[in-house]
Amino acid sequence: MSADSxxxxxxxxxxxxxxxxxxxxxxxxxxxxxxxxxxxxxxLVYFEPTDVTPDExxxxxxxxxxxxxxxxxxxxxxxxxxxxxxxxxxxVKLAGRVGTLHFIRxxxxxxxxxxxxxxxxxxxxxxDTICATGGGAYKFEEDFNKEVELxxxxxxxxxxxxxxxxxxxxxxxxxxxxxxxxxxxxxCKKVPFxxxxxxxxxxxxIGSGVSIIAVKSQGxxxxxxxxSLGGGTFLGLCCLLTGCNTFEEAIEMAAQGDSKKVxxxxxxIYGGDYDKFNLPGHVVASSFGHMMCEDHxxxxxxxxxARSTLVTITNNIGSIARMxxxxxxxxxxxxxxxxxxxxxxxxxxxxxxMEYWSKGQLKALFLEHEGHFGAVGCLIELIKEKR
Amino acid sequence: xxxxxxxxxxxSGIPALTLTNLKHAERIAFDIGGSLTKLAFFSxxxxxxxxxxxxxxxxxxxxPDALNHVSHDSYVSNCETEEEGWRLHFINxxxxxxxxxxxxxxxxxxxxxxxxxxKIIKATGGGAHKYKQLINEKLGVEISKEDEIQCLIKxxxxxxxxxxxxxxxxxxxxxxxxxxxxxxxQPxxxxxxxxIGSGVSMMKVISDTxxxxxxxxSLGGGSFWGLGxxxxxxxxxxxxxxxxxxxxHRLVxxxxxxIYGGSYDLIGxxxxxxxxxFGKAARSASDTSTHLHERIKKGKLS
Numbered sequence: 001m002s003a004d005s006x007x008x009x010x011x012x013x014x015x016x017x018x019x020x021x022x023x024x025x026x027x028x029x030x031x032x033x034x035x036x037x038x039x040x041x042x043x044l045v046y047f048e049p050t051d052v053t054p055d056e057x058x059x060x061x062x063x064x065x066x067x068x069x070x071x072x073x074x075x076x077x078x079x080x081x082x083x084x085x086x087x088x089x090x091x092v093k094l095a096g097r098v099g100t101l102h103f104i105r106x107x108x109x110x111x112x113x114x115x116x117x118x119x120x121x122x123x124x125x126x127x128d129t130i131c132a133t134g135g136g137a138y139k140f141e142e143d144f145n146k147e148v149e150l151x152x153x154x155x156x157x158x159x160x161x162x163x164x165x166x167x168x169x170x171x172x173x174x175x176x177x178x179x180x181x182x183x184x185x186x187x188c189k190k191v192p193f194x195x196x197x198x199x200x201x202x203x204x205x206i207g208s209g210v211s212i213i214a215v216k217s218q219g220x221x222x223x224x225x226x227x228s229l230g231g232g233t234f235l236g237l238c239c240l241l242t243g244c245n246t247f248e249e250a251i252e253m254a255a256q257g258d259s260k261k262v263x264x265x266x267x268x269i270y271g272g273d274y275d276k277f278n279l280p281g282h283v284v285a286s287s288f289g290h291m292m293c294e295d296h297x298x299x300x301x302x303x304x305x306a307r308s309t310l311v312t313i314t315n316n317i318g319s320i321a322r323m324x325x326x327x328x329x330x331x332x333x334x335x336x337x338x339x340x341x342x343x344x345x346x347x348x349x350x351x352x353x354m355e356y357w358s359k360g361q362l363k364a365l366f367l368e369h370e371g372h373f374g375a376v377g378c379l380i381e382l383i384k385e386k387r
Numbered sequence: 388x389x390x391x392x393x394x395x396x397x398x399s400g401i402p403a404l405t406l407t408n409l410k411h412a413e414r415i416a417f418d419i420g421g422s423l424t425k426l427a428f429f430s431x432x433x434x435x436x437x438x439x440x441x442x443x444x445x446x447x448x449x450x451p452d453a454l455n456h457v458s459h460d461s462y463v464s465n466c467e468t469e470e471e472g473w474r475l476h477f478i479n480x481x482x483x484x485x486x487x488x489x490x491x492x493x494x495x496x497x498x499x500x501x502x503x504x505x506k507i508i509k510a511t512g513g514g515a516h517k518y519k520q521l522i523n524e525k526l527g528v529e530i531s532k533e534d535e536i537q538c539l540i541k542x543x544x545x546x547x548x549x550x551x552x553x554x555x556x557x558x559x560x561x562x563x564x565x566x567x568x569x570x571x572x573q574p575x576x577x578x579x580x581x582x583i584g585s586g587v588s589m590m591k592v593i594s595d596t597x598x599x600x601x602x603x604x605s606l607g608g609g610s611f612w613g614l615g616x617x618x619x620x621x622x623x624x625x626x627x628x629x630x631x632x633x634x635x636h637r638l639v640x641x642x643x644x645x646i647y648g649g650s651y652d653l654i655g656x657x658x659x660x661x662x663x664x665f666g667k668a669a670r671s672a673s674d675t676s677t678h679l680h681e682r683i684k685k686g687k688l689s
């Protein structure tokens with residue numbers, strides 16, 4: 001190791017505290033993490049170094065060790081923080097270090113608790129900025145400044161999303177996949193898709209709301225469409241219609257329901273197919289279209305309502321995605337976002353709808369790390385920085 | 388405009404009075420939709436018309452305005468004539484009452500001994516397929532099933548070309564916000580027709596007869612009506628609209644500013660735009676006040 005100028009001093013590799021830092025940092029200070037604070041969920045990705053030498057371990061500051069242990073030995077944090085262990089990525093090479101990427105999420109509504117925790121763990125003694133994206137990076141900036149005494153380096157959510165997708169796809173085997181035979185319960189399965197030559201592609205990010213981004217080549221991307229009918233709508237409507245409280249409950253109910261009792265199909269109106277416009281009888285003509293009728297309302301259960309909500313939101317997104325892809329001459333559509341977490345019904349519906357309505361021209365693709373890309377993008381941005 | 392919205396017919400409650408004019412119908416047609424059945428008919432109406440001539444005392448330099456009007460003072464009424472003209476009537480009611488309506492038509496229109504064979508009853512919409520047999524049984528005539536889309540554009544084109552003030556534009560911040568359009572010499576075609584019924588069809592209208600369905604969505608009027616019936620205690624479409632008028636959707640929908648604390652400048656999204664419809668509903672699901680019902684209504688309309 002050698003310094004850039006002056007007498008030789010060991011380069012700070014980020015494991016010392018700010019006070020102890022000699023200022024010749026080759027890398028930002030540990031802990032390395034990125035945050036994506038969305039409308040409903042806050043996503044945090046933490047890089048746990050696994051190549052810590054015995055010398056380094058001795059020098060490691062107590063605070064840093066506490067944080068590292070807290071994050072990696074728990075899978076639940078507080079009352080609603082969760083670490084997605086199945087998404088953990090081992091042996092990740094990042095800025096000359098090797099480590100494990102951990103994926104953590106908690107409701108944005110619990111942001112205050114997180115800030116308290118960061119303050120309690122004295123995060124500010126270790127790092128001077130946090131790279132964060134999503135609306136919350138703007139909304140909670142002042143709170144971070146005042147309470148945790150940390151500056152938030154605000155990054156654009158779309159840029160971070162694309163950056164995150166690129167990094168993870170290069171690093172994690174079989175990150176990208178599609179569903180073969182999505183409409184056949186017996187034969188349906190995940191098939192890896194080689195995304196190494198991706199351009200151009202469409203990203204449909206289904207969070208609280210939906211943003212659709214056209215990515216023409218590296219660095220050339222733009223938000224081209226979106227809809228306010230997203231995951232937040234699904235959860236909100238389900239809670240109102242069924243009395244459920246969480247996303248998992250809503251999905252569980254939807255899995256058991258039958259939306260055909262709730263939605264009005266083409267055959268309910270025409271008595272069969274509507275041949276003139278190639279609309280088969282089983283297609284939904286009017287979502288929730290039976291519900292103005294009291295007799296029908298009496299025959300449906302909460303599970304049917306949850307299913308219909310899921311189907312309606314999903315098909316609407318699929319329809320907009322398809323039209324956007326058509327308008328931009330793009331045939332690969334990647335669906336990401338935490339709406340698709342534990343939600344194979346929605347994924348398969350999207351896969352089927354895209355293929356069906358485009359007569360096989362469009363391909364629906366999915367990524368294993370769902371809604372974590374924004375946070376990953378921030379992590380990448382962090383380690384790019386040199387002091 | 389909601390206050391002028393046509394009230395749905397309640398056949399059980401309001402018998403002959405609303406359908407009175409139907410007795411004089413010369414020509415009837417049905418559009419039997421997923422939720423509503425629309426009935427249109429022509430009847431002959433006699434009315435008096437006053438004939439005016441220009442007042443010889445009018446200032447000669449008064450010119451008609453843009454709409455070809457001159458002031459009242461310029462005219463003098465000469466005489467009245469009695470004229471016969473056609474009047475076009477419109478009725479709609481929930482498709483579930485179709486049988487009652489058919490009974491009425493049978494008694495009051497078909498029942499007239501004169502000219503039964505001359506009565507042309509055309510029908511369109513999904514129900515023209517579904518209720519073909521019922522209509523045949525009740526009215527004893529074979530209805531002429533017409534294609535829904537062809538009828539739609541024929542009707543649209545007819546009204547757009549012939550009826551003044553048929554089409555209008557809505558400008559939220561103008562006063563008045565509604566700007567009515569007269570039939571003009573501008574070419575009518577092509578235009579995009581968005582038909583918002585139970586569901587939505589979007590069609591490219593190329594000519595009087597050529598049309599292509601280029602898109603659609605299942606989130607239509609039926610969805611609003613259905614969800615509204617599930618989420619509120621409103622009894623009927625009109626009541627839902629009334630509730631929506633009073634509600635504030637911002638308490639139910641998650642706006643950009645709720646996520647960003649302001650606008651999302653980088654992509655030009657103002658803070659007031661809805662980022663996630665019903666995005667706040669999960670948290671307030673336990674709130675059972677009537678205010679919630681109103682807020683939800685507004686949320687759904689947007």
